[in-house]
Amino acid sequence: MAKQLxxxxxxxxxxxxxxxxxxxxxxxxxxxxxxxxxLFEVSVIGKSVEQRDIxxxxxxxxxxxxxxxxxxxxxxxxxxxxxFDLFRFLQQSDDMDPVRQEILQNTTLYxxxxxxxxGAERFIRRNALQVDLNRDALRLQSPEARLxxxxxxxxxxAFGFNLHDQSRYYTAGNTAKPAxxxxxxxxxxxxxxxxxxxxxxMRTIVxxxxxxxxxxxxxxAKFSDEHEPRAFGDNIQKWGTSVILIESGGYAGxxxxxxIRQLNFAAIVSxxxxxxxxxxxxxxxEDYYNIPENQLNLxxxxxxxxxxxxxGKHILLDxxxxxxxVEAPSAPQGFYYSSTVEExxxxxxxxxxxxxxxxxxxxxxxxxYPQPFESIASLTTETTLELLAQGYTTILIENLYPAxxxxxxxxxxxxxxxxxxxxxxxxxxxxxxxxxDEAGKVHYAIVNxxxxxxQEEKPALFHGLIL
Numbered sequence: 001m002a003k004q005l006x007x008x009x010x011x012x013x014x015x016x017x018x019x020x021x022x023x024x025x026x027x028x029x030x031x032x033x034x035x036x037x038x039l040f041e042v043s044v045i046g047k048s049v050e051q052r053d054i055x056x057x058x059x060x061x062x063x064x065x066x067x068x069x070x071x072x073x074x075x076x077x078x079x080x081x082x083x084f085d086l087f088r089f090l091q092q093s094d095d096m097d098p099v100r101q102e103i104l105q106n107t108t109l110y111x112x113x114x115x116x117x118x119g120a121e122r123f124i125r126r127n128a129l130q131v132d133l134n135r136d137a138l139r140l141q142s143p144e145a146r147l148x149x150x151x152x153x154x155x156x157x158a159f160g161f162n163l164h165d166q167s168r169y170y171t172a173g174n175t176a177k178p179a180x181x182x183x184x185x186x187x188x189x190x191x192x193x194x195x196x197x198x199x200x201x202m203r204t205i206v207x208x209x210x211x212x213x214x215x216x217x218x219x220x221a222k223f224s225d226e227h228e229p230r231a232f233g234d235n236i237q238k239w240g241t242s243v244i245l246i247e248s249g250g251y252a253g254x255x256x257x258x259x260i261r262q263l264n265f266a267a268i269v270s271x272x273x274x275x276x277x278x279x280x281x282x283x284x285x286e287d288y289y290n291i292p293e294n295q296l297n298l299x300x301x302x303x304x305x306x307x308x309x310x311x312g313k314h315i316l317l318d319x320x321x322x323x324x325x326v327e328a329p330s331a332p333q334g335f336y337y338s339s340t341v342e343e344x345x346x347x348x349x350x351x352x353x354x355x356x357x358x359x360x361x362x363x364x365x366x367x368x369y370p371q372p373f374e375s376i377a378s379l380t381t382e383t384t385l386e387l388l389a390q391g392y393t394t395i396l397i398e399n400l401y402p403a404x405x406x407x408x409x410x411x412x413x414x415x416x417x418x419x420x421x422x423x424x425x426x427x428x429x430x431x432x433x434x435x436x437d438e439a440g441k442v443h444y445a446i447v448n449x450x451x452x453x454x455q456e457e458k459p460a461l462f463h464g465l466i467l
Contacts, residue, residue, distance in 0.1 A: 054144065110157065
């Protein structure tokens with residue numbers, strides 16, 4: 001069933017949301033529109049610190065109450081998109097009707113798609129008070145936290161889905177595979193006791209893992225079972241609701257997490273199907289513990305077996321690079337990348353989303369082209385590739401305008417001050433260098449942490465960085 005849901009997702013996808021950095025104002029019209037459909041009860045259940053409305057969508061009429069909440073961390077939006085896809089799925093009629101009707105007739109769903117709208121506005125983890133809502137289950141200092149607890153108390157759901165995003169650098173155990181989806185049945189004490197409530201969540205997770213293995217084999221992991229007494233998942237489990245934590249991690253070639261959104265949708269519907277027929281009871285607790293645990297083993301780019309000259313000696317290195325997303329509303333996706341060198345040395349126990357075997361090549365820090373260009377518009381793709389082939393990773397621009405940030409599509413860093421361009425191979429420094437052979441021919445250029453294979457006829461070109 002999960003495979004069918006995944007393959008048919010395009011039918012149910014809410015097309016009004018196509019990237020992660022949507023705001024509260026983007027979802028309000030969608031939620032208000034749902035009020036016109038008799039299937040849903042849509043209500044404002046409270047307000048955020050900055051007085052944004054927090055919505056709940058209710059669907060179904062069955063005896064099993066299920067509560068789902070997303071985006072309690074404002075920059076963790078993947079499952080929010082999946083919930084809007086779920087709304088569309090529930091409205092339609094097709095060959096999935098038996099599953100759809102079973103869910104609507106046997107469960108009552110209470111869904112909070114954006115618990116932290118103020119954080120979503122800034123695309124940050126915390127709320128407007130700078131409080132982490134998932135560490136406010138005891139003190140309840142935030143109105144959003146008080147609201148979540150009051151909803152749990154008034155609804156008293158049998159199951160709860162706590163929907164999050166996690167670092168894309170996690171792997172499924174000690175493997176090269178990213179932990180695209182991670183699960184957890186949060187423990188309610190330090191002893192990690194398993195009672196009836198937690199066992200129900202654990203068995204459901206085993207069923208969800210079985211479903212996802214059809215779609216992303218070896219890319220499902222388990223979040224750490226360490227008890228966090230301040231967290232909502234741990235406490236809601238203690239209060240009697242079987243909590244299933246879903247963490248959306250990384251997937252190669254999916255920066256906007258649209259594939260992971262699709263996986264979330266398939267996983268959530270599959271879980272609801274398991275709950276309606278008590279199908280989770282056939283799974284064992286032992287299989288929960290057999291799910292590999294998250295490990296931080298991934299980098300965006302790993303350069304392997306490269307030579308580097310330092311203090312008059314050639315040494316053999318691996319280099320690990322990570323790309324941080326920097327918020328920039330004027331940029332096409334609402335952000336730009338800024339890279340850093342995060343590891344130098346033997347990286348044989350780590351992996352990269354991208355890897356370059358630089359055996360026989362030498363790493364040389366990128367150069368700044370000394371002759372300024374009048375503007376970005378005066379550059380061509382051909383000129384850019386020629387500069388990279390000569391070892392230049394940064395250029396000087398005489399006239400740099402704010403609009404250039406949104407139009408810059410050539411793989412070179414841009415600056416108006418050459419002194420700002422330090423391309424030494426140093427930890428925490430930006431990743432700007434070339435890999436060349438003994439004859440001095442450049443095979444690869446690394447600009448702002450992105451790799452360009454200059455041996456290809458038409459290397460893919462990405463964005464540099466305004467320094």
